[in-house]
Amino acid sequence: MELGPLLESIYLQYHYDFRHYSKASMERRAAQAMFRMNCKSLIELQEKVLLNAEAFFDLLQFFTVSVSEMFRDPSYYLALREKMFPILKTYPSLKIWVAGCSTGEEVYSLAILLQEEGLLDRTILYATDINPRSLAEAERGVFALGDVQKFTQNYQKSGGKHSLSDYYIASIDSVKFDRSLVKNITFSDHSLATDSVFSETQFVSCRNVLIYFDRDLQNRVFGLFHESLCRKGFLGLGTKETVEFSKYANDFNVFLPEEHIFQKIEKRGGVKRED
Amino acid sequence: MKTDQINAVVIGASAGGIEALQQILPRLPKGYHLPIVIVLHIPSGQRSYLSELFLTKTDMLVKEADEKEVIKSGTIYFAPPGYHLLIERDFTFSLSTEESVHYSRPSIDVLFESAAEAFGTHLLGILLTGASPDGAAGLKRIQDRGGVALIQNPDTALARVMPEAARSLLLPLSEQVLSLEEIVLLLLRLKR
Ligand SMILES: C[S@@+](CC[C@H](N)C(=O)[O-])C[C@H]1O[C@@H](n2cnc3c(N)ncnc32)[C@H](O)[C@@H]1O
Numbered sequence: 001m002e003l004g005p006l007l008e009s010i011y012l013q014y015h016y017d018f019r020h021y022s023k024a025s026m027e028r029r030a031a032q033a034m035f036r037m038n039c040k041s042l043i044e045l046q047e048k049v050l051l052n053a054e055a056f057f058d059l060l061q062f063f064t065v066s067v068s069e070m071f072r073d074p075s076y077y078l079a080l081r082e083k084m085f086p087i088l089k090t091y092p093s094l095k096i097w098v099a100g101c102s103t104g105e106e107v108y109s110l111a112i113l114l115q116e117e118g119l120l121d122r123t124i125l126y127a128t129d130i131n132p133r134s135l136a137e138a139e140r141g142v143f144a145l146g147d148v149q150k151f152t153q154n155y156q157k158s159g160g161k162h163s164l165s166d167y168y169i170a171s172i173d174s175v176k177f178d179r180s181l182v183k184n185i186t187f188s189d190h191s192l193a194t195d196s197v198f199s200e201t202q203f204v205s206c207r208n209v210l211i212y213f214d215r216d217l218q219n220r221v222f223g224l225f226h227e228s229l230c231r232k233g234f235l236g237l238g239t240k241e242t243v244e245f246s247k248y249a250n251d252f253n254v255f256l257p258e259e260h261i262f263q264k265i266e267k268r269g270g271v272k273r274e275d
Numbered sequence: 276m277k278t279d280q281i282n283a284v285v286i287g288a289s290a291g292g293i294e295a296l297q298q299i300l301p302r303l304p305k306g307y308h309l310p311i312v313i314v315l316h317i318p319s320g321q322r323s324y325l326s327e328l329f330l331t332k333t334d335m336l337v338k339e340a341d342e343k344e345v346i347k348s349g350t351i352y353f354a355p356p357g358y359h360l361l362i363e364r365d366f367t368f369s370l371s372t373e374e375s376v377h378y379s380r381p382s383i384d385v386l387f388e389s390a391a392e393a394f395g396t397h398l399l400g401i402l403l404t405g406a407s408p409d410g411a412a413g414l415k416r417i418q419d420r421g422g423v424a425l426i427q428n429p430d431t432a433l434a435r436v437m438p439e440a441a442r443s444l445l446l447p448l449s450e451q452v453l454s455l456e457e458i459v460l461l462l463l464r465l466k467r
Contacts, residue, residue: 001392022342022361022363022369022371023362023363023364024362024369024373024389024393025359025361025365025369025373025393026361027389027392028361028373028385028388028389029373065371065373067372067373067374069376136416137295177276208372211342211369211371211372212369212371215343238341240341240355240357240358240370241342245343
């Protein structure tokens, strides 16, 4: 399957850049999209999405993997709570960037954690993604009831201080999280592949996004995070992601190796990197 | 069966898989000339110690696959828990947290299908014991791309759903349904 022409034309017309995504998984999702969108060939799919923006956004649902979970990898959140937040508490105000937030599970988890650590009121959370439908879902803060049992177990394992149900109201098939959690979250459409840095932050959490990118794009993204983070700012990644083999390997220390949390190195004497 | 140009082996298993692999992997010598990539279902939420478990049981190198890692011979790779494992055309690994397939992530189908595209006729796929139909479609894809597809004989498997699902999908060929011992002998016979 040769996705090149499709991805190129999508980039030209819609400025969504999938040209540097890992191929095997993209091919799998393109095959699913062809099937579900009733296209017999890639050419047909290409024609369809170029003619019709609505069809492009349908395709985007396949090209972006939106699967997420609250307190996914509870030990990550436990480590944030016990090891990182005590340091973040020393800042008068905080800015946190959740990059690739999908439908919001990660950023709601962080908001709950911040709330319990008494930090939410002085924190601004930026939650960004390229999928507008996911962002709209995230903003609503409604999750399927069927997922809540798992979320609750994760919350407890992550050192949760209350009961997860304190934060939502349940209906027949879904739960809606309390609006007090979102008041300091800004949801926005931002692409790690094409956009630039928009704010200085003390902590960037970007989990299970970089695995979809090739090395070049990963380097670009680490560059963005490096630029956004303040001195000694923290970078939290997914359990199978690391900055260690990237161009920015020497610009971060490993803060918590088990949890893949890194800390930006304070550089003295304005060392300039070669590009 | 064309087994003279195999460059990689992929193995899938579910219920009973650890026991089955314990009969296969310890028999392979240090520096075995092929890479072996394995998806073994384990109950979700459980941390996987598969690579640790087998580290002491075989002379081959054993590790959990990392994203962008170049696939090397002499090494046994396990899919990390919670991630699908895929093989790229440049023979590196990628990972994905896409939806589960047949309630499994990692899924055998996802590994086998991507491996079939990457290795084509140079791939050997083996589906062992299991109580899930995962892997059958993937093994069929390996066969469709000209690779070699093997199934553990359901009569010798702890759980027969998986090998039976594959048997009903595959184009039947001789020497396709084997006992674990026959699988070991075949692996040892593969030429460099
Ligand atoms: C698997 S989800 C990860 C969700 C969450 N971070 C977690 O770990 O549970 C990957 C997300 O990355 C987003 N994404 C993909 N490409 C992106 C890009 N170029 N910029 C920002 N987000 C992107 C997708 O839309 C998707 O929502």
